[in-house]
Amino acid sequence: MSVERDRTDRCPGVLRPWIADDGALVRLRLVGGALPTQQLADLVLVSGRHGNGDVHLTRRANLQVRGVRHADGEADPEFVRAVAATGLLPSRSHELVRNIMVSPLSGRLAGRADLRPVASRLDELLCADPDLADLSARFLVVLDDGRGDLVDRSLDLGLMAVDAEQAQLRVGEHWGEVVAMEQVPEVLVHLAHRFRHLREEAGTGAWHVDELPDAGAAMLDTHHARDLRTQVHALPVPHDTLHQDDGRTALHVDVPGGVLTHDLATRILALAGRDVVVTPWRSLILPDLENA
Template sequence: MRTRADRCPGVLRPWAAQDGLLVRLRLVGGRLSGTALDRLLTVSAEFADGSIHLTGRANIQLRGLPGRGGALTPEALAAVASTGLLPSRSHELVRNIVVSPQTGHGGGRADLRPVAARLDALLCGDPALAALPGRFLFVLDDGRGDVLDRPADVGLVALTDTHVQLRIGDRWGPVIGIDGAAARLVELAGAFQAARGAGPDAPWHIRELAGPLERSVAADSRVPAPSGPLPFGDVPGGVHVPVPDGVLTGHHGRSLTPHGELVVTPWHGVFIPQP
């Protein structure tokens, strides 16, 4: 049983580390523009340790930031916000959406970028969901199986370019049309939020609830086997560049900023889409 609320860091709820404050910026599906990366590197050079740290959920962190009373200084907060990577201050902790990094660029059964963007918009548009635990995770696999082995609270896997099967905790949900998938995921998150209750002992994950949110079904025969991490080097749709130990230094980061679109991956790498 949980005895405390989660403490996942955000920009407005930083973690106090030995080298200063640590903040996490959540990227939907790891997507990051070269312009935003350039600005973020400038902010890190001025206020943090000069690098950008990648997480296993394809998010990014800054370390060594200045603080006052457990919060970022106003100057540091304004600088981080200027990157454009803090689109919702009320929901910043709950925008945990992992997506197949190559989706829409190479391989896969469906382009899940519109689904992920719609999910993020609906999630941020529901005031009640701002209270989701910071560890609650959405996982969207485009049918190639690359993120299918990630433990999800709610998610989906593409079966075709028009249909997906839902994931609900450790169980499988129904097969539905892809057009309604984002709304259905938000409904499930809302059902979890209502079922978990409040207080320090409230569950962080669907699998911790006393009972299932809804009836489970068998996995569809079209569900792929997990394919494992995306290899580094040339891959369908682009290049997967390794980031040793997940630390993107200023020099390495500047070499990536000329690219218009980048995708941070869950394997300490950056996918560079190419035509």
């Protein structure tokens, strides 16, 4: 069924905040939840100086800051400059459309493929393409590394790894062909352009693939059966010590209510190595820790 959209979405960003009763709410998008520990530490300080002091984790593995000063619908320029200084605003033109979810433990524990290079390359191509800046901020790419931890997430584009070198594409509710992993970023960008073309033809202002009748099938050209290797499902890993494939460990840390307070952040940062991973379950993974 076609969905008529007469406005853009209202998902917030740093440069397009949501104005709430307690001040501006801003969202910072992370590719696959990947986050250098120093950037998280810097953002905690930014929130303390310019927001309410907390950092919120979202179900798309992004971060939010609340209580930011604002004027005329825009966040305080001092806050924007402080965020940019952390490195968490890598593209002003594309900040709202950098919506790429990845299996949080990809390349570190189990899984069929390491999707981190795929996600990074896809983000590079996305941000380098001016035409794709007009995608909805709700347009979502989901990359499942074959364990099935993200297979149930609704998406616009995505894939599931079937082995270390190949993945089956996903477009809305449809399954596409199995392609070489090295081709995936370019193929997904091509599909995003096909969606934009179909949206323009329909004139509906659709935010999602499934809001255009038969768009998924049209974007894929040919119907493809779901590969049997994608028939897997995994629950989130427990909040515990995890043993990575390379012999190091990772900690999966609960963040109650998805609210990272200053005190909790201080305790977590003291345990973290070089990187942290924000998960879609509003928790944090502290990977690549050396065994004592």
